[in-house]
Amino acid sequence: MTDFAGRLAEIRLAVMMLTRLPVGDLQDPAPSLAEARWAYPLVGLIVGLIAWAIHGLSLWFGASPTLAAVLTLGSMILTTGAMHQDGLADFADGIWGGHDKARRLEIMRDSAIGSYGVLALILCCAVWVSALTQLGGQAGLFSFLAIGMLSRIAMTVCSVTLPLARTDGLGVLSSGTDTKWMLWAGLAFVAVLLLGWQGVIVLIMIALVATLVATIARRRIGGQTGDVLGAVQFICETSAWATLAMLAS
Numbered sequence: 001m002t003d004f005a006g007r008l009a010e011i012r013l014a015v016m017m018l019t020r021l022p023v024g025d026l027q028d029p030a031p032s033l034a035e036a037r038w039a040y041p042l043v044g045l046i047v048g049l050i051a052w053a054i055h056g057l058s059l060w061f062g063a064s065p066t067l068a069a070v071l072t073l074g075s076m077i078l079t080t081g082a083m084h085q086d087g088l089a090d091f092a093d094g095i096w097g098g099h100d101k102a103r104r105l106e107i108m109r110d111s112a113i114g115s116y117g118v119l120a121l122i123l124c125c126a127v128w129v130s131a132l133t134q135l136g137g138q139a140g141l142f143s144f145l146a147i148g149m150l151s152r153i154a155m156t157v158c159s160v161t162l163p164l165a166r167t168d169g170l171g172v173l174s175s176g177t178d179t180k181w182m183l184w185a186g187l188a189f190v191a192v193l194l195l196g197w198q199g200v201i202v203l204i205m206i207a208l209v210a211t212l213v214a215t216i217a218r219r220r221i222g223g224q225t226g227d228v229l230g231a232v233q234f235i236c237e238t239s240a241w242a243t244l245a246m247l248a249s
Helices: 003-018 033-059 064-082 085-099 101-109 115-138 139-162 182-196 199-220 226-248
Strands: none
Touching: 003 033, 003 115, 033 064, 033 115, 033 139, 033 182, 064 115, 085 101, 085 115, 085 199, 085 226, 101 199, 115 226, 139 182, 139 199, 139 226, 182 199, 199 226
């Protein structure tokens, strides 16, 4: 497999992993998730583009800013298969619902959702919708692209820097030491440029939020799981939209 074909296969695997978009079957030898994770921020561009199109069309057809925001969030949930929201719910249930590491990990693996998970989802989705409602037509293409990319850079960096909390699951499949720091830094720089001076504030906010979530995960369960990474993405994305909304007010 040529380098170009290998990179293309990694992008397709990243899209397959983080969305429900059809990309076809991968031919052997297929890349591993650890090899494909460099492309996670590029998936953010795709998801952001779809969300921007839904938001813009909703407003163009006369939807209120609130309805447009709800439809946009719904489109993102459908595009990604709600995997980040599911990770947030499991993360909240496990982190706050168990008395020790083993019990917390057991709760996070349970498919049932508890009170903490429900409250975390309601809070994050409410903030997400409220922020986009406040921005309305000011939420342009560059905002969706930049936030989609930055939130997934944060998720990817956490997959590299956090130790594994357990020896199985998606966190294990996407973990490893093969890093592409210069690529991620370059993509983050591009995202900041897309947002202008506000991008610097958004980047700082995402870094702080990702660090906070990662610190909680390390202390409560010993590191990362797939649920932790999903929670990092959605919490960072929500924080970024809230930051933009406050800066625009």
